[in-house]
Amino acid sequence: MNEIPKNEADKDLREAIIKKMLNDTAFRLEVVRKSPFWFAHYYFSKHVELEMADFHKEILELLADDEKKLIGIAGFRNSGKSTLASQIFPIWEILVIHELKFIVIISETQRQAEQLLDHIRKEMEENAFLIRDLGPFYTERDEWGRLAIVVKKYNAKIM
Numbered sequence: 001m002n003e004i005p006k007n008e009a010d011k012d013l014r015e016a017i018i019k020k021m022l023n024d025t026a027f028r029l030e031v032v033r034k035s036p037f038w039f040a041h042y043y044f045s046k047h048v049e050l051e052m053a054d055f056h057k058e059i060l061e062l063l064a065d066d067e068k069k070l071i072g073i074a075g076f077r078n079s080g081k082s083t084l085a086s087q088i089f090p091i092w093e094i095l096v097i098h099e100l101k102f103i104v105i106i107s108e109t110q111r112q113a114e115q116l117l118d119h120i121r122k123e124m125e126e127n128a129f130l131i132r133d134l135g136p137f138y139t140e141r142d143e144w145g146r147l148a149i150v151v152k153k154y155n156a157k158i159m
Contacts, residue, residue, distance in 0.1 A: 040092075094151055101156045120158060137149065
């Protein structure tokens with residue numbers, strides 16, 4: 001398995017990569033660094049139970065492309081847009097890539113943004129694979145009483 005694709009080539013290859021990821025921590029961390037696709041499949045397998053549609057792969061590729069400064073994502077309700085763009089990607093960016101140090105979750109309403117942040121908090125507090133490989137994490141309230149997720153290890157914050 002010399003070359004790891006940014007997203008799956010076929011089901012057999014995906015299964016072989018994931019099987020090796022389960023047993024080899026160094027390989028797992030190398031693979032998830034290459035793509036949020038593999039990060040999502042390993043650390044968020046409960047959210048990625050089915051094969052990703054092409055538009056899911058495209059969303060992750062666009063988000064991970066450093067050349068793209070602004071992207072718009074449109075899709076039908078419950079198609080996974082927020083899970084990918086406002087949960088999985090910010091966690092991948094801070095915990096694996098370490099380039100972004102401050103991420104603000106924005107949504108149509110403050111309540112929706114708070115719910116998205118709460119989903120991130122729950123993953124960082126309850127996802128045993130994430131904690132084992134990339135933790136620890138903790139949450140705090142900022143000076144206005146809003147929830148923020150601080151990752152001291154990487155000097156980063158999500159709010």
